[in-house]
Amino acid sequence: MHVTSTPAPDQHLRDLALLRRVRDRMDREYAQPLNVEALAAGVHMSAGHLSRQFKAAYGESPYxxxxxxxxxxxxxxxxxxxxxxxxxxxxxxxxxxxxxxxxxxxxxxxxxxxxxxxxxxxxxxxxxxxxxxxxxxxxxxxxxxxxxxxxxxx
The missing domain is CATH 1.10.10 (Arc Repressor Mutant, subunit A)
Known part of the structure; x- marks a missing residue:
């Protein structure tokens, strides 16, 4: 078994799709009380993982x-x-x-x-x-x- 610190290509694509959902939700619901914990829960991620992945994908934190x-x-x-x-x-x-x-x-x-x-x-x-x-x-x-x-x- 080969262990790697980078996600498999399929998982990476799934993560990108989830991040796009989070970004689209913020675009749509910007006036609602949103926080990283609620956004992360909506895509079944931890808040820390969402923050790291979002920043890596979009160059800035969700906040x-x-x-x-x-x-x-x-x-x-x-x-x-x-x-x-x-x-x-x-x-x-x-x-x-x-x-x-x-x-x-x-x-x-x-x-x-x-x-x-x-x-x-x-x-x-x-x-x-x-x-x-x-x-x-x-x-x-x-x-x-x-x-x-x-x-x-x-």
Whole structure:
């Protein structure tokens, strides 16, 4: 019997399919109270295994991915201008205004209140009308603030 530390190709493909289900769930249910334990239970993995496999497959932790989805949606809601920052925070599934503001600032480069109130930021936003949804999502995804300390990005 040959023991190896890497999964067999069939298991690797099954794991990737499960990870895609987790990612799709976060895309769909970003405003719901999601945590790694609940996501892992939904695909019958331990939270630690899910976190390691997700980061290996997608380059970021499940929490980081979920917060990026929430910030993307928050950017759209803030551009609309009819909701306060606090209302947007809760609408996208965050339970802490401080955590939301910190993460938003890390990803976008300015605090959510500045983003909402600065007409130049809204004017500089890319017009996605007529773009396929997959392209619009890619060009509007927040880019991590490269000056944020590495520890703050995890």
């Amino acid at each position: 980081s991915y979920l917060m990026t989805r929430r910030v993307e949606r928050a950017m759209a809601l803030l551009r609309r201008g009819d909701l306060s920052v606090t209302e947007v925070c809760f609408a996208v599934g965050c339970s802490s205004l401080g955590t939301f503001s910190t993460r938003f600032t890390e990803l976008v480069g300015v605090p959510p209140s500045v983003y909402r109130n600065d007409p130049m930021l809204a004017a500089e936003s890319i017009d996605t009308a007529g773009l396929p949804a997959c392209i619009a999502k890619q060009v509007t995804r927040p880019v991590r603030n490269r000056e944020a300390p590495l520890e703050a990005r995890t």
